[in-house]
Amino acid sequence: AQAQETIKVGLILPLTGPFTAIGRQVEMGARLYMQQKGNTVSGKTLELLVKDDGGVADATKRTAQDLIVNEKVNVLAGFGLTPLALATAPLATQAKVPQVVMAAGTATITEASPFITRTSFTLPQATEPMADWAAKNGIKKVVTLVSDYGPGIDSEKAFSGVFTKAGGQVENLRVPLANPDFSPFLQKVADAKPDALFVFVPAGQGAQFMKQFVERGFDKSGIKLIGPGDVTDDEVLNGMGDAALGAITTHHYSVAHDSPENKAFVEAFKKANPNMRPNFMAVGGYDGMHLIYEGLKKTNGQGGQALIDAMKGMSWTSPRGPVSIDPQTRDIVQNIYVRKVERKDGELYNVEFATIPNVKDPVKAAK
Ligand code: DHB
Structure with a gap:
């Protein structure tokens, strides 16, 4: 069989409705990361599919299902609020698709599927x-x-x-x-x-x-x-x-965090989005893309179980400071x-x- 040349990441966020501010921050954080690193990972083209769920869990679930079945996405990402992340968890488990939670913060979310990891916080x-x-x-x-x-x-x-x-x-x-x-x-x-x-x-x-x-x-x-x-x-x-x-x-994050990594992040974010100041949601999106890129590098572009396993134990310096993914819980460890x-x-x-x-x-x- 011919190797898949495109890696698809489905980014599902509230981009309309009362929680639009969250979705927009996460999206712009994720897009900034891709703009900086390019869209080639392990020799494959990474394609970002951005979808709006309006902050409604039924829509998140329907969208995730569509992305899995019709687009054959390798990664599901985003999830602006806890109910949206939880509604998708059974689909991630069933389809064996890693689900990268970039925004939601209820502690139990990572326990809802062995395919969930998180770059936000609890x-x-x-x-x-x-x-x-x-x-x-x-x-x-x-x-x-x-x-x-x-x-x-x-x-x-x-x-x-x-x-x-x-x-x-x-x-x-x-x-x-x-x-x-x-x-x-x-x-x-x-x-x-x-x-x-x-x-x-x-x-x-x-x-x-x-x-x-x-x-x-x-x-x-x-x-x-x-x-x-x-x-x-x-x-x-x-x-x-x-x-x-x-x-x-x-x-875990302040735009005023004093580090060279954050200074560069804030400067680049404001340049790309002149009327926005990044908040912790933007950093969750930015770091979520980092985790996806680095995971794919480790698996040579393979998704599924290999990819979620590759993400376990990963550590890096985020704009927020040092972070890692706890290999046992798949949740983020941070200052x-x-x-x-x-x-x-x-x-x-x-x-x-x-x-x-x-x-x-x-x-x-x-x-
Ligand atoms: C969640 C959403 C937020 O906007 C936030 O600041 C913290 C947590 C959530 O739904 O999990």
């Missing part, structure tokens, strides 16, 4: 250091406010577990994922008078949250804003204004940084001031 991984920091910095009482689905519940549990163990007191609130109105929840927060408000909302929703936070006077209330870094994602952060100053978050929102040269940044190195997903590490 919420418990990003959140536990936040609870440590809060407990060690005079915060005694916290209200958590999270989107009511996988990653929000993961972050709520991760924070509450570590924080209460350290002697802290916590009250948990959950807000719907779709079209959230934060006002009634913020009223409850005002009544509870905590030292800090812990927030998880997916990338892009931080702008709407911050608007209501300011409308209710929270920026002048003395209640500290904390959380994993999704709420102050680098794309929307600049639009938040001074109300965001001083927010403390823990996360988590503690950051504070500051204004520099007229722009708002999540400025990193402490590093917790090589953090594994704590949920799977505990099993």
Whole structure:
């Protein structure tokens, strides 16, 4: 039989609907990587098929099925939200097609198929250091406010577990994922008078949250804003204004990360996309393509089981810092940084001031 000369990567993302910001960041990160490295890998042509699922799980699944059956894709990639990644997992298993999750963050996703690996992060991984920091910095009482689905519940549990163990007191609130109105929840927060408000909302929703936070006077209330870094994602952060100053978050990527790799990444991203600032979603897409390219180099262009096996244990220097793929869990191992929102040269940044190195997903590490 003649060897296949084209390698097809199906990139499925929300490119319309309320989660478009996530899809666009991931897509532009992936495209930048291909622009820099060219589309020849192991002597074959890599073809990227970009598909919009509108952020709807049924559409993701239908699209993945079509890409597997009709396009014979070698890799499925993207997955802007947890339900979209989970809906595709059984198809990856059945077709033995590696599924590279570039955005979604619920811990269990990598357990949904032996063909799943991830270049984004897990919420418990990003959140536990936040609870440590809060407990060690005079915060005694916290209200958590999270989107009511996988990653929000993961972050709520991760924070509450570590924080209460350290002697802290916590009250948990959950807000719907779709079209959230934060006002009634913020009223409850005002009544509870905590030292800090812990927030998880997916990338892009931080702008709407911050608007209501300011409308209710929270920026002048003395209640500290904390959380994993999704709420102050680098794309929307600049639009938040001074109300965001001083927010403390823990996360795996800041556009302000001080390294030569990140400087080059940000410069190239902005050159390719003049009106965009890359956030952690863009880095997930960029690194996801890196993992696919390097995996294919190791297999001489073979997909399937060989490719997912080749990805296990891979390590490299990402714009975010050193990363690796845990060979047991196929999940990403990475530094988590503690950051504070500051204004520099007229722009708002999540400025990193402490590093917790090589953090594994704590949920799977505990099993
Ligand atoms: C998920 C989506 C996000 O936009 C984010 O910032 C974190 C997690 C998710 O659905 O898994």
